[in-house]
Amino acid sequence: MEQLRSVLTGPGRLPPGQQAGGSLTALAPMQDVTDLAFMRVIARYGAPDYFFTEFFRVHAQSRPEKHILRSLDENDTGRPVFAQLIGEDLHHLERTAAELLRHPVAGIDLNLGCPAPKVYKKNVGGGLLREPGRIAEIFATLRAAVPGLFTVKMRIGFDTTDNFDRIVDLVNEHRVDLLSVHGRTVKEMYRNEVHYDFIARAVGRARCPVLANGNVTSAVRASSILAATGAAGVMIGRHAIRNPWIFRQCREKFAGQAITRISLADVHGYIDHLFHATQVAGLPERAHVNKMKKYLNFVGQGVDAAGAFLHDMRRTETEKDLFSICDRHLLAEPTREFSVEPYPGVIARPNCETPSVVTDGCSLETITA
Numbered sequence: 001m002e003q004l005r006s007v008l009t010g011p012g013r014l015p016p017g018q019q020a021g022g023s024l025t026a027l028a029p030m031q032d033v034t035d036l037a038f039m040r041v042i043a044r045y046g047a048p049d050y051f052f053t054e055f056f057r058v059h060a061q062s063r064p065e066k067h068i069l070r071s072l073d074e075n076d077t078g079r080p081v082f083a084q085l086i087g088e089d090l091h092h093l094e095r096t097a098a099e100l101l102r103h104p105v106a107g108i109d110l111n112l113g114c115p116a117p118k119v120y121k122k123n124v125g126g127g128l129l130r131e132p133g134r135i136a137e138i139f140a141t142l143r144a145a146v147p148g149l150f151t152v153k154m155r156i157g158f159d160t161t162d163n164f165d166r167i168v169d170l171v172n173e174h175r176v177d178l179l180s181v182h183g184r185t186v187k188e189m190y191r192n193e194v195h196y197d198f199i200a201r202a203v204g205r206a207r208c209p210v211l212a213n214g215n216v217t218s219a220v221r222a223s224s225i226l227a228a229t230g231a232a233g234v235m236i237g238r239h240a241i242r243n244p245w246i247f248r249q250c251r252e253k254f255a256g257q258a259i260t261r262i263s264l265a266d267v268h269g270y271i272d273h274l275f276h277a278t279q280v281a282g283l284p285e286r287a288h289v290n291k292m293k294k295y296l297n298f299v300g301q302g303v304d305a306a307g308a309f310l311h312d313m314r315r316t317e318t319e320k321d322l323f324s325i326c327d328r329h330l331l332a333e334p335t336r337e338f339s340v341e342p343y344p345g346v347i348a349r350p351n352c353e354t355p356s357v358v359t360d361g362c363s364l365e366t367i368t369a
């Protein structure tokens, strides 16, 4: 552990991916999802090269949230974890970075993408994309505060992409070590198609490695997105909740090997494992079942084309009901394949990508409740 700590906390280079010379993979930071329990579950099915924490909120009264610190201090996934910050106050960003550097972090990541109005109205997250001048000050502050890896995760703009090139130039100017680009503006939320052309543009302009993010639904898609953008790797969020084997499958695809096929019985095993991994002492059964439904909203997109599993799963209230639905839908034909791509029209509710539905934020509560 000590050795791991010194490798990860020492100033230096991006920790190498698991596949020599191959494309990189990362689990996207997701508030209320990418906690220690979920990272451990993902690691069991095939860990990505890098993890990112949920964001640590930074303001005058903030202290690093204890439950997020656990995903650094107790990380036993074997993969480095970057600590993500969201905020705009220079002094408190510097203070928080210094505090987090006392923990086993791979580096410090800055959130320039959160689209929740309550967040961007405070001029943090995606709101900052309107103010390249402020971004320059934040980059300068964090670059000076972080001797090791300083990374940035951004959307391609607020309501337009007018500041995009300027912000990528700031990434170069302040020697950012890794840039993750979600190819949508803040105002596009999760609705529109991902603008992979802007990810390619970042790759052409940035001196650091770029991770392509947004709708990387499968290993095959990952491969074509990498070919189209020239990115150094992919960052995957919601589709890793649906399919935790996705990072292993990406590595197989990148190495030209056959992609592991997943059966419905395997998915049943994943749900069972996730249920036990996310059990917290004192959490009432009903609340735990509701928490599971948020993950299963995504899992259901690969179970059946009619959305029958999703329909039935959403009506359960007890552990017994939930698992009887899982048994019925997943063990009736246990060897049937779990779809590698989400079935078209089978949506995590409310639909993150349908124009008629406006989602409110980064939280799984607001995206899938």
Ligand SMILES: Cc1cc2nc3c(=O)[nH]c(=O)nc-3n(C[C@H](O)[C@H](O)[C@H](O)COP(=O)(O)O)c2cc1C
Pocket (backbone or CB within 6 Å): 028, 029, 030, 031, 032, 033, 053, 054, 055, 084, 111, 112, 113, 114, 153, 182, 213, 214, 215, 216, 235, 236, 237, 238, 239, 362, 363, 364, 365, 367
């Ligand atoms: C439930 C949820 C929570 C999220 N929380 C964060 C966050 O804390 N920090 C961040 O930078 N992005 C956050 N995001 C955005 C994701 O990291 C990612 O950019 C987005 O989901 C697009 O990638 P995907 O299509 O692979 O899901 C969140 C997304 C979701 C669905």
